[in-house]
Amino acid sequence: MDEPRFEDFAGERADALLRYAYLLTGDPHDAADLVQEGLVRLRGSWAKVRRKDDPESYVRTTMTRLHINAWRRRSREHLTAVPPERAAPGDPFARVEQDDELWRRLASLPRRQRAVLVLRYYEERTDLEIAEILGVSHGTVRSQASRALDKLRTTLATPRATTEPAGGKA
Amino acid sequence: MTTDIEDALTRTLARAAGRAPAASPDLLDRVATRHARRRRGAVLIAAASVITMAGVATLGVDVLASRLDAARHSATSGPAKDRREVTPKDTPIPPPLAKVWHDGVWTLPAKLSDGRTYTPMTFIDETRLLIATSSGAEKATRLLSYDLWSRKTTEIATIGVPAGSAALPSGFTVGDGQVAWYSLQGDGAGLTVDIWAVPLTGGTPRRVTSFPGLPEAGGVDRLAIVDGKVVWSRADGAGVFQAKLPAGKPVKIPGSDELHLFQWPWAGSPAYPDEARWSKANGLPSEFTLDELTGSAGDVETTDTTWFARLTNVVTGERRDAVQRPKAVRGTASCGMIRCAGATDDGLVTWDRDDPAPTAVAPNGGLAAHRPPALDRFVTTLLVQNGRLAGVALRDLQTGLAADLGLRPNKAGFIRTPYVHDGDMRMLAYPLPGRMVVIDLTKLLG
Numbered sequence: 001m002d003e004p005r006f007e008d009f010a011g012e013r014a015d016a017l018l019r020y021a022y023l024l025t026g027d028p029h030d031a032a033d034l035v036q037e038g039l040v041r042l043r044g045s046w047a048k049v050r051r052k053d054d055p056e057s058y059v060r061t062t063m064t065r066l067h068i069n070a071w072r073r074r075s076r077e078h079l080t081a082v083p084p085e086r087a088a089p090g091d092p093f094a095r096v097e098q099d100d101e102l103w104r105r106l107a108s109l110p111r112r113q114r115a116v117l118v119l120r121y122y123e124e125r126t127d128l129e130i131a132e133i134l135g136v137s138h139g140t141v142r143s144q145a146s147r148a149l150d151k152l153r154t155t156l157a158t159p160r161a162t163t164e165p166a167g168g169k170a
Numbered sequence: 171m172t173t174d175i176e177d178a179l180t181r182t183l184a185r186a187a188g189r190a191p192a193a194s195p196d197l198l199d200r201v202a203t204r205h206a207r208r209r210r211g212a213v214l215i216a217a218a219s220v221i222t223m224a225g226v227a228t229l230g231v232d233v234l235a236s237r238l239d240a241a242r243h244s245a246t247s248g249p250a251k252d253r254r255e256v257t258p259k260d261t262p263i264p265p266p267l268a269k270v271w272h273d274g275v276w277t278l279p280a281k282l283s284d285g286r287t288y289t290p291m292t293f294i295d296e297t298r299l300l301i302a303t304s305s306g307a308e309k310a311t312r313l314l315s316y317d318l319w320s321r322k323t324t325e326i327a328t329i330g331v332p333a334g335s336a337a338l339p340s341g342f343t344v345g346d347g348q349v350a351w352y353s354l355q356g357d358g359a360g361l362t363v364d365i366w367a368v369p370l371t372g373g374t375p376r377r378v379t380s381f382p383g384l385p386e387a388g389g390v391d392r393l394a395i396v397d398g399k400v401v402w403s404r405a406d407g408a409g410v411f412q413a414k415l416p417a418g419k420p421v422k423i424p425g426s427d428e429l430h431l432f433q434w435p436w437a438g439s440p441a442y443p444d445e446a447r448w449s450k451a452n453g454l455p456s457e458f459t460l461d462e463l464t465g466s467a468g469d470v471e472t473t474d475t476t477w478f479a480r481l482t483n484v485v486t487g488e489r490r491d492a493v494q495r496p497k498a499v500r501g502t503a504s505c506g507m508i509r510c511a512g513a514t515d516d517g518l519v520t521w522d523r524d525d526p527a528p529t530a531v532a533p534n535g536g537l538a539a540h541r542p543p544a545l546d547r548f549v550t551t552l553l554v555q556n557g558r559l560a561g562v563a564l565r566d567l568q569t570g571l572a573a574d575l576g577l578r579p580n581k582a583g584f585i586r587t588p589y590v591h592d593g594d595m596r597m598l599a600y601p602l603p604g605r606m607v608v609i610d611l612t613k614l615l616g
Contacts, residue, residue, distance in 0.1 A: 007198060014193035022190035023183055032191060036200055043205045102182045110406075121176060122183040143359035153175050 006046045009055050010039050020060060023118045024067050026107050038063035061133045064119075068111045068134070105155050113148035116141055261533070261554045263574055264563050267607070270573035274613025276318050278606040283323075288316070290599040290608055291342040292591045294370060299597075299608065300326075300344055311339055313349060315370065318608070327368040327375050329353075341402075343593040344370065345395030348415065352390045352402070354383055363389035365400055367415060379413035381420045391441060392431035392592055403431040403441075410437045410484050423484045432542070433595060436490075436507065438481035442541070476512070477504040478542055496521055496528040504549075506542040509567055511549050513537060518551055520567040531567055538562050544590040544598075548611050550575070559585060564598065564609070569616065576602055 014035065021031035021038075042049060042059045049058045106114055112134065119125045119133060127141045134141065194200070267275060281287055282303065291300040291313075299316040301323070313326040326349065329339050342351045350367040361383030368375040383389035384406050391405040401412045403426075410426035413419060430441030481490040492505050495512065496519060503512025511520045513536040519528035520543070538550040547568050553561035559579055565572040577585045577600065588600035590611065598609040 010198055010201065014197055015190075018193055019187040019190040023187055028191040032194065032197075035193070036197065036204070039197070039201045040204045043201055100182075102178050103186055106182075117179060118183060121179040122187065140359065147359065149173075149175055152179075156175075 004050055004055075006043055006055075010042075013056060013059075014039075017059065017063070020118070020123070021063055021067075023122055024064065024111075024115055026103075026114075034063050034067055037066060041066075064115055064133055065135065068115055102152065102156065105152055108155065109148050109151060112136075113144045113151075116144045117148050120145060260556065261552065261560075261563075263553055263555070263561065264572035265574065267564065267573040267575055267609075270571055271609075271614050274610040276608040276610070278318070278321065278608060280601060280605050283321075288314075288606075290316070290597060290606065292344055292594045293597050293610065294344050296610075300342060300349060300370075302342070313342075313368070324372070326370060326372050329366070329375060339366075341390055341393040343393050343395055346398060346415070347371070348395055350378065350393060350395050350400050352393060354389065356383070361389070365390070365393070365402065365413065367395070367400065376416055378415060378417055379420050381411075394431060394434050394593055396434045401431060401434055403429065403437060407439065425482070425487060426484050429482055429484065432478055432481060433507070435483050435485040436481050437484050438478040440475060440477060440479070442477050442504075475502045476510065477502065479505055479510075481505075481507070490523055492523040492526075494526040496526050498528065501536070504537065504542045506544070506546040509543050509546040511537060511543050511567060518549075518565070531570060532563075532565060532572065541589045541592075542595075543567055544595045544611050545615065547615065548590065548598075550589065550598075561585065566614065575600065575607070 017035045017038065018031055021034040022028060025031050025034060038059045041062050042055060045058070046055075049055050106117070109117070115134065116130055119130045120127070125133070127138055127145070131138045131141045136144075264270070286303045288301045288303045291302055294300050294315060297318050299318065301314050301316045303312045303314065311329040311331065313329065314323040315326055316323050329351075331339070331353075339351045339353050342349060344350075347370050348367045349370055350365060352363055352365045355362045355364065362380055363383045364380045365378045366375045367378050378400050381389070384404070389405060390402045393400065393402040395401075395415070399412045399414045399418070401410060401423075403410045407428045407430065408422075410423045410429055410431055411420045412423060413421065426437060428439050429437035430439060432438045432441075476492060476495050479492045479495075482488070483490075490507070492510055495503055495510065496514070498514040498516070499512035499519065500515070501513060503510055505511075505523060508523055509520055510523060511518065511531070513519070514528070516530070517533040518531040518536070520531050521528045532551060536552050538552050541549070543549050547566050549565055549567060551563050551565050551572075552559060553563055553574065562575050562577045562585060563572045564575055579585050586600075588598055591597040591599075596611050598611060600607055
């Protein structure tokens with residue numbers, strides 16, 4: 001059987017990695033940069049990773065840690081742009097608006113807390129898996145998730161005084 | 171069982187993922203280009219956290235590697251926090267330190283009279299150093315005063331490192347006849363920072379204040395003693411705080427958001443990460459540590475960063491911002507109170523905060539440590555020969571004087587370069603075989 005090629009892996013998985021990076025960063029440009037950096041690092045370790053590990057797991061872990069460990073600060077500076085998807089009053093899909101608000105509020109979380117939520121509720125990872133990815137204890141994952149959820153609950157219960165334009169300053 | 175907020179998160183994240191950008195058609199080309207550039211034998215500069223002696227988290231040391239392969243061997247020195255690539259052009263080797271500066275250069279024995287190794291921490295005054303010795307077996311750090319003339323030591327305190335400590339005592343600083351430092355206890359959300367102090371005349375350390383730490387960043391990045399209080403800044407940019415000596419609650423200084431302590435009362439941003447905390451926070455498994463070291467994210471992380479480009483006097487509110495830097499400067503640069511330094515393709519340049527017109531200092535050779543020019547004058551720079559790292563120079567930005575510090579790569583191709591103590595901006599100390607060199611930069615001003 002042929003050895004798996006980095007180019008094949010990267011070509012096939014780039015879009016999925018971008019989705020993950022976008023959820024982590026909340027910013028399309030930061031997401032693109034993060035994927036590129038993750039792939040560069042994977043490329044540098046390809047010979048080792050293809051033998052020992054799952055490349056997808058490797059690159060996702062690398063991206064997650066890069067992002068948490070202060071890799072580029074740009075996305076901290078602003079809330080993330082969300083296309084306007086206003087639901088009409090009485091619309092059965094009115095919760096769409098709340099979800100947009102929740103997406104905005106995610107930008108206010110510390111990076112690690114946000115990563116825990118993305119891994120738990122998008123990637124559907126267990127807390128033990130998340131602990132391994134982040135390189136922290138199981139207890140830390142639980143406490144970070146709990147804090148993040150509490151913060152989101154609190155902020156969602158407090159309406160914002162004004163409607164900020166998408167992408168406005170935090 | 172899930173809650174409403176958890177259901178909402180699942181929905182929200184799934185919808186947001188649908189808005190994610192598609193991969194750029196040239197993504198693979200970009201990856202290949204960047205990967206190739208990093209492999210081209212560029213000089214890798216890795217500023218890593220290193221515990222210089224067992225049991226004492228103290229002077230950070232920059233690890234310089236001349237080859238990527240060599241970088242792999244440095245994993246034991248701790249995860250890299252920051253690196254960038256520079257063109258390995260050859261650099262003229264300046265004269266040895268002793269031929270350039272006499273006053274202010276102390277060559278000391280490598281060990282104390284009792285045979286212990288030690289680490290210089292900071293100057294106490296003109297003739298005394300604060301030093302630390304430690305023993306891994308005792309899990310304790312001894313703080314001593316070291317007389318540079320008599321070479322005698324005086325005990326100040328012994329710091330126990332209790333079980334459960336998240337990091338060794340760090341951030342030693344001297345002022346008002348006291349020495350202060352901080353320690354970390356606990357883990358994750360339960361992390362606690364304790365700030366301690368003890369009189370320089372000796373005694374039992376007292377806890378000055380405690381506050382919750384930051385799971386990602388420890389808690390404190392810089393600490394100082396001024397006017398009967400301890401002042402510090404938080405690693406996460408939450409601001410500058412103070413607590414009265416001998417004990418007091420942490421009080422945030424108004425208007426200090428996003429600022430990191432520089433030299434009291436000045437604080438600024440962006441601040442280079444605290445090495446000890448960075449090391450702890452990264453905590454990567456070894457295979458990732460290797461990649462962190464060789465992956466060379468630095469040309470991304472450090473592009474266009476000018477450390478302490480912005481400064482604010484947190485007492486008066488006065489600002490001193492370096493709004494521009496010379497266009498030719500690439501990679502990271504760093505600013506002191508007045509003067510900044512950075513590298514161009516043609517060599518090291520300096521410029522003033524309020525005037526980005528560069529003055530050439532030296533051909534080739536980038537900054538060896540991402541520290542502000544100490545006393546607005548002194549930086550350490552790389553010496554390169556035959557495309558390989560050959561040594562480290564101390565340079566005076568004002569006079570152009572330079573000296574070879576005598577550091578040479580080890581078998582793995584590394585040099586551990588010292589950097590000027592954050593707190594006093596005065597001490598540059600480093601070990602050479604069989605001796606310890608301590609430089610008092612204030613004596614080199616001329």
